[in-house]
Amino acid sequence: MLIFPAIDLYDGKAVRLYKGDYAQMTVYSENPPEIAEAFHKAGAGCLHLVDLEGAKNGETPNLETIKRIRAAAPLFIEVGGGVRSMEVVERYLNAGIDRVILGTAAVTDPVFLRGAVETYKEKIAVGVDIRDGKVAIRGWTEKSELDAFDFCRELQSLGVQTVICTDISRDGAMQGTNRALYGELSKAFSLNLVASGGVSSVDDIRALRMLDLYGAIIGKAYYTGAIDLKDALEAAK
Numbered sequence: 001m002l003i004f005p006a007i008d009l010y011d012g013k014a015v016r017l018y019k020g021d022y023a024q025m026t027v028y029s030e031n032p033p034e035i036a037e038a039f040h041k042a043g044a045g046c047l048h049l050v051d052l053e054g055a056k057n058g059e060t061p062n063l064e065t066i067k068r069i070r071a072a073a074p075l076f077i078e079v080g081g082g083v084r085s086m087e088v089v090e091r092y093l094n095a096g097i098d099r100v101i102l103g104t105a106a107v108t109d110p111v112f113l114r115g116a117v118e119t120y121k122e123k124i125a126v127g128v129d130i131r132d133g134k135v136a137i138r139g140w141t142e143k144s145e146l147d148a149f150d151f152c153r154e155l156q157s158l159g160v161q162t163v164i165c166t167d168i169s170r171d172g173a174m175q176g177t178n179r180a181l182y183g184e185l186s187k188a189f190s191l192n193l194v195a196s197g198g199v200s201s202v203d204d205i206r207a208l209r210m211l212d213l214y215g216a217i218i219g220k221a222y223y224t225g226a227i228d229l230k231d232a233l234e235a236a237k
Contacts, residue, residue: 001208001236002215004048004078004194005039005222005229007032007069009062015052016220020129020136020168022052028223032065033072040073042229047075048164048196048217054082055103060091070096080127080164084109089116093123101164103127104137107144107151117159125162125194126155130181136168149188156189162214163189166196177204179211186211200226205235 007014010025014032018024029035036047049069053061059082060066070077079092080101092100099122106113106126116124128148129136135146148165155163165185167178177198185193192214199205200221208216216236221227 001205001213002046002194003044003205003229003232003236004046004215004217005044006048006050006196006217006219007035008050008052008219009065009081010052012062012065016223017052022056026223033068036069036073036075039229040075043233044229045076046215047073047077049077049079049081051079051081055080056082058082058084058088058104060088063091063095066092066097067095078125078164080125085112086116086119089120089124093120099123099125099162101125101127103129106155107135107137107146114158121159122161124160125164126160127164127166128152128155129166129168131168149185152185152189152191156191160191162192162194164194164196164217167198176200177208177216179204179207182208182213183211186213202227202231202235205232209236 013027014029014035015025015027051062076098078099078101079097080103083100083102084105089100130148135144135148135151137144167181182195194215195208195213196217199216199218218227
């Protein structure tokens with residue numbers, strides 16, 4: 001199983017939100033490229049980036065910071081947050097990003113979703129953010145009426161290969177990951193599933209690995225010291 005340590009960007013800084021609430025933001029670093037370097041030195045091969053400002057407005061306000069991160073470490077980098085047009089997808093891919101994650105637009109603009117997957121294939125992933133069984137959109141500020149499992153089924157039929165699935169109720173809460181949810185998803189679909197939200201111990205990593213998931217994202221637990229990245233990488237093997 002792959003480990004994706006995460007950097008959430010806001011105003012060029014590395015931050016974390018509590019349960020997706022922009023009013024509950026903690027700044028962890030004013031130099032995100034340094035964090036990417038530290039991930040690489042610890043043995044990580046992947047990096048999960050989210051532009052939290054972009055998630056709100058659909059633009060790429062942290063693109064220059066993302067380019068600096070790209071230059072800082074030879075990691076496989078995926079980026080999400082406000083990717084709602086082919087222009088934004090191309091902007092990231094042209095900046096050397098390996099995979100672009102669609103979120104809100106995958107729900108609200110099926111024509112764009114289909115076009116992006118057909119054009120860029122495995123370089124497109126979709127983030128399925130779940131609140132009370134439904135898919136949340138617009139930086140988690142709105143809950144759609146779309147059932148999360150129905151949506152995953154649709155994504156699989158479209159040829160999407162990688163889905164990042166977040167249980168919002170667990171995100172940043174340090175209460176452990178939703179193992180039951182990921183177990184159900186893993187049984188139901190042949191997608192490359194990445195677990196996100198609440199991964200707060202090495203035991204969580206081991207449990208997710210046993211579910212045969214493709215990857216897991218580590219966010220707040222790294223920054224607070226609850227998970228040592230080297231230990232997480234070892235547990236994921």
